[in-house]
Amino acid sequence: MSLSLEDLGVRIGRHRAVRGVSCAVAAGECLAVLGRNGAGKTSLVRGVAGLLPVTGAIRLDGQDLTALGPAERSRRIGYVAQGVAQLSAQLTVFDLLLLAQNGGQFAWAAPRESLHRAEAMLDLLGLQPLARRTPAEMSGGQRQMVALALALVRRPAVLLLDEPTSALDLANQLHLLELVRTHTRRAGMATVMVLHDLNLASRYADSVLMLEDGAPVHAGPAAEVLTEERLARVYGVDCRILAMEGGHRAIYPLARLGGTAA
Amino acid sequence: MPQLRLAGAAAAAVMEEGVAIRDYRRSVTWRAVLLAALLLAGAAALLADLVVGSGTLSLREVIDGLLSPGTADPTVRVVLWELRMPITFTAALAGIALALAGTLMQTVLNNPLAEPFTLGISSAAGFGAAMAIVFGSSILGSAADWLPAELFISANAFLFALATVILVTLLARRTGMGVETVTLLGIAVHFAFSALLAVAQYMADVNQLQSLVFWLLGSLLKATWTKVAINAAILALVLPLLLSRAWALTALRGFGDGAVVLGIRVERLRFSMLVAAALLAASATATIGVVGFVGLVAPHMARLLVGEDQRFSLIVTAACGLLVLTLASLVSKLILPGAVLPVGMVTSLLGLPVFLAQILHGRRRVAH
Numbered sequence: 001m002s003l004s005l006e007d008l009g010v011r012i013g014r015h016r017a018v019r020g021v022s023c024a025v026a027a028g029e030c031l032a033v034l035g036r037n038g039a040g041k042t043s044l045v046r047g048v049a050g051l052l053p054v055t056g057a058i059r060l061d062g063q064d065l066t067a068l069g070p071a072e073r074s075r076r077i078g079y080v081a082q083g084v085a086q087l088s089a090q091l092t093v094f095d096l097l098l099l100a101q102n103g104g105q106f107a108w109a110a111p112r113e114s115l116h117r118a119e120a121m122l123d124l125l126g127l128q129p130l131a132r133r134t135p136a137e138m139s140g141g142q143r144q145m146v147a148l149a150l151a152l153v154r155r156p157a158v159l160l161l162d163e164p165t166s167a168l169d170l171a172n173q174l175h176l177l178e179l180v181r182t183h184t185r186r187a188g189m190a191t192v193m194v195l196h197d198l199n200l201a202s203r204y205a206d207s208v209l210m211l212e213d214g215a216p217v218h219a220g221p222a223a224e225v226l227t228e229e230r231l232a233r234v235y236g237v238d239c240r241i242l243a244m245e246g247g248h249r250a251i252y253p254l255a256r257l258g259g260t261a262a
Numbered sequence: 263m264p265q266l267r268l269a270g271a272a273a274a275a276v277m278e279e280g281v282a283i284r285d286y287r288r289s290v291t292w293r294a295v296l297l298a299a300l301l302l303a304g305a306a307a308l309l310a311d312l313v314v315g316s317g318t319l320s321l322r323e324v325i326d327g328l329l330s331p332g333t334a335d336p337t338v339r340v341v342l343w344e345l346r347m348p349i350t351f352t353a354a355l356a357g358i359a360l361a362l363a364g365t366l367m368q369t370v371l372n373n374p375l376a377e378p379f380t381l382g383i384s385s386a387a388g389f390g391a392a393m394a395i396v397f398g399s400s401i402l403g404s405a406a407d408w409l410p411a412e413l414f415i416s417a418n419a420f421l422f423a424l425a426t427v428i429l430v431t432l433l434a435r436r437t438g439m440g441v442e443t444v445t446l447l448g449i450a451v452h453f454a455f456s457a458l459l460a461v462a463q464y465m466a467d468v469n470q471l472q473s474l475v476f477w478l479l480g481s482l483l484k485a486t487w488t489k490v491a492i493n494a495a496i497l498a499l500v501l502p503l504l505l506s507r508a509w510a511l512t513a514l515r516g517f518g519d520g521a522v523v524l525g526i527r528v529e530r531l532r533f534s535m536l537v538a539a540a541l542l543a544a545s546a547t548a549t550i551g552v553v554g555f556v557g558l559v560a561p562h563m564a565r566l567l568v569g570e571d572q573r574f575s576l577i578v579t580a581a582c583g584l585l586v587l588t589l590a591s592l593v594s595k596l597i598l599p600g601a602v603l604p605v606g607m608v609t610s611l612l613g614l615p616v617f618l619a620q621i622l623h624g625r626r627r628v629a630h
Binding site: 049050051070071072073074075077079081090091092094095096098099100102103104105106107108109115116118119122123128131132 | 279280281282283285286289290505506507508509510512513515516517520521522523524525526527531565569570571573
């Protein structure tokens with residue numbers, strides 16, 4: 001399903017964290033949200049997820065999500081929060097996968113379909129060995145993979161990922177983002193991911209949205225948005241963009257402009 | 263971490279049940295067996311509490327007296343039905359209520375040290391009782407004249423406790439229902455009522471002071487069938503509500519405020535569960551006085567036995583509360599022959615070693 005944001009604004013108390021964001025993510029595509037710390041990236045995805053009050057419209061195939069109740073809206077959205085410390089308690093990964101599907105509704109036993117879907121998700125993400133472990137018994141990276149599984153198992157139409165690779169090693173960063181891209185294409189989801197790694201954004205996102213002080217400054221395909229001049233202006237870092245094999249581009253930071261060498 | 267295995271494995275898993283589902287089913291069976299064993303132990307404890315007392319009744323006499331009271335010996339019938347059963351049932355119901363109130367407080371406030379009295383219920387109930395005992399006045403005003411005499415003190419304690427928690431949660435709700443705010447407001451209320459209780463104690467004469475201290479110690483001897491019926495009715499009202507929210511409560515344990523993304527109205531859930539906890543704790547406290555430890559320890563016992571899945575842990579918590587308070591009632595009759603110690607003194611003495619043994623034995627996870 002396609003997602004479109006129309007003049008979206010997000011408030012945190014009296015502070016306007018995000019304003020005037022308009023963009024579209026087609027079904028099966030990934031949008032990377034970029035920007036410096038405090039640019040409003042997390043507020044944007046939290047607003048779309050329904051965790052912060054918003055102005056403007058969030059449309060899913062034309063239907064305004066802000067007009068839906070929390071339960072209806074949450075059914076359409078999978079959200080992986082920044083940091084995964086909130087996964088706690090003595091629930092196993094398998095329990096959590098059932099819980100994520102149930103959404104707090106009353107049922108004495110988990111439906112058979114939920115059990116199968118949970119197991120399929122463990123297989124898909126290679127998490128079978130962790131099925132009986134609790135988040136407390138896992139590494140940060142494993143927890144991040146589990147958080148993704150918990151979002152995907154609900155079969156959302158929109159997948160929101162806030163720095164999904166922050167705790168992952170190099171191999172698993174690629175593993176997770178390949179998986180997200182594959183799943184996005186196959187399920188026809190609209191995926192929005194907040195990333196700090198410009199190389200990963202350039203490689204895995206179909207388009208990027210760059211925020212500065214809560215407002216959009218550039219949007220479009222990564223190759224068009226991520227230029228040396230723009231990176232210098234937005235991040236204040238002198239970068240070189242190198243053409244690599246397979247059509248990939250490598251972004252190499254040389255030095256902070258007006259500061260010490262990077 | 264294993265690398266990507268895509269659609270083939272996922273599709274195969276849909277066809278047949280894999281290791282994870284089998285493990286899950288095994289853990290569910292294990293939890294159900296534990297639950298059944300606890301319920302059996304609870305029934306045995308209830309029976310033992312009925313057998314033991316100042317008069318000598320055999321197990322056979324108790325069973326006969328329970329099953330066919332019409333044909334039982336009149337003495338046995340009176341001892342069993344008029345003296346012991348209200349006390350035993352009160353112990354069971356209050357144990358269940360305090361345990362459930364404790365687990366709700368711990369879940370809602372996200373604090374393993376929370377207990378039914380965290381929000382000032384004990385001191386509010388204590389002050390309510392003090393008002394009735396020392397000043398002979400009721401929060402109900404002249405409407406209290408309609409109450410049976412046996413409920414005069416309890417009704418005051420109940421209403422003070424309930425009103426206090428509802429006031430605290432409403433105040434906290436206005437500020438966004440932060441758990442820290444609720445806890446802090448509860449602590450403030452606790453100190454306010456403690457001070458008022460101290461004033462009442464200071465102003466009381468010797469007899470009133472003795473009554474008040476006895477009330478505050480927590481005793482099952484205040485039990486009557488009327489109070490049993492009221493407590494049973496409140497439990498019957500609240501328990502289905504709790505069980506219907508079992509998955510939502512588990513989500514609150516598992517995801518905290520993040521449960522919002524599952525479509526759960528976290529703030530509303532917290533408010534309704536605090537009101538439920540207040541009802542349970544207030545009814546138990548109004549009936550038997552301030553009995554600590556049960557509400558703190560029973561949820562932890564349940565968590566160690568069956569984990570955080572509230573479908574099981576709510577009932578196991580209730581069973582643990584029943585067991586702890588019924589066994590405490592039993593022990594309170596055995597320590598000093600011919601005398602019944604206030605049960606509030608016994609719960610900690612009895613529960614502490616069991617609790618420590620459980621912790622030292624290691625935190626066994628449910629899914630094993």
